[in-house]
Amino acid sequence: MKYEVNPDALFCALLSAGESGEAKCGNLSIECRGKTKGKVIFLIKKDTEVVAQLSVSNIFLSQKGNPIRNFMKITARA
Numbered sequence: 001m002k003y004e005v006n007p008d009a010l011f012c013a014l015l016s017a018g019e020s021g022e023a024k025c026g027n028l029s030i031e032c033r034g035k036t037k038g039k040v041i042f043l044i045k046k047d048t049e050v051v052a053q054l055s056v057s058n059i060f061l062s063q064k065g066n067p068i069r070n071f072m073k074i075t076a077r078a
Contacts, residue, residue: 003028
């Protein structure tokens with residue numbers, strides 16, 4: 001929400017970075033830092049500033065639909 005990123009674009013960028021190593025999502029760049037037992041590690045940056053590093057399960061990335069959009073809907077209601 002802070003970086004005004006569309007949840008569909010973010011999810012697609014995560015998938016793309018997981019496959020090709022890098023992806024862009026608006027003003028953010030996403031880099032796949034590695035893959036471990038059932039997880040993919042991503043580094044997200046805005047320009048040269050690190051925004052986040054996160055580990056995402058393969059199960060999350062392989063879901064039909066967009067789990068990020070569903071999460072944002074729930075968060076917006078709270």
